[in-house]
Amino acid sequence: xxxxxxxxxxxxxxxxxxxxxxxxxxxxxxxxxxxxxxxxxxxxxxxxxxxxxxxxxxxxxxxxxxxxxxxxxxxxxxxxxxxxxxxxxxxxxxxxxxxxxxxxxxxxxxxxxxxxxxxxxxxxxxxxxxxxxxxxxxxxxxxxxx
Numbered sequence: 001x002x003x004x005x006x007x008x009x010x011x012x013x014x015x016x017x018x019x020x021x022x023x024x025x026x027x028x029x030x031x032x033x034x035x036x037x038x039x040x041x042x043x044x045x046x047x048x049x050x051x052x053x054x055x056x057x058x059x060x061x062x063x064x065x066x067x068x069x070x071x072x073x074x075x076x077x078x079x080x081x082x083x084x085x086x087x088x089x090x091x092x093x094x095x096x097x098x099x100x101x102x103x104x105x106x107x108x109x110x111x112x113x114x115x116x117x118x119x120x121x122x123x124x125x126x127x128x129x130x131x132x133x134x135x136x137x138x139x140x141x142x143x144x145x146x
Contacts, residue, residue: 027054035060041067047074049102056106056134063134068117070127071095085125096128108134
C-alpha cells in the first residue's frame, strides 16, 4: 500500500498498471485491462503467500512473476531477531523454500529460480528474488493426464 516507490520511467509507461496504495489482496479483473502479462511484487508486513493469490488468478498464459522474498515477513516471529532482522541462514532458507513450494503448488505456475538480492533490506535483512512463469497449457495437459 506504499506510494511514490515506482520509478517514474516505469510508472509513466503506458503498458504498466500501477496500483500503488492499493491492497493487492483485493485485486480483481476490474482493476486491470485484460490478462496480466507480468507481476512484480515487493511487499512488506505480510507474506507473499497471502498477497499473491489475487494477482496470480489474473495471469494470462506466458505471464511472468518476479517477487522479493523478505524472510522477516515469511518466518514466524520467533525466528525474527532483534531489530526485525533474520540473522540465521537456516531461517532465511526456510522462508525462501516455503515461498517457492507454495508458488510451485499454484496451478500452472513454474518457478524458474531464486537468487539472493544484491540489495539488502533497510535494516540489513538478506532478501531474495524469485522468478516464475505461468503456462496454462502445461496445467491443462497435466490435469488431463491425471
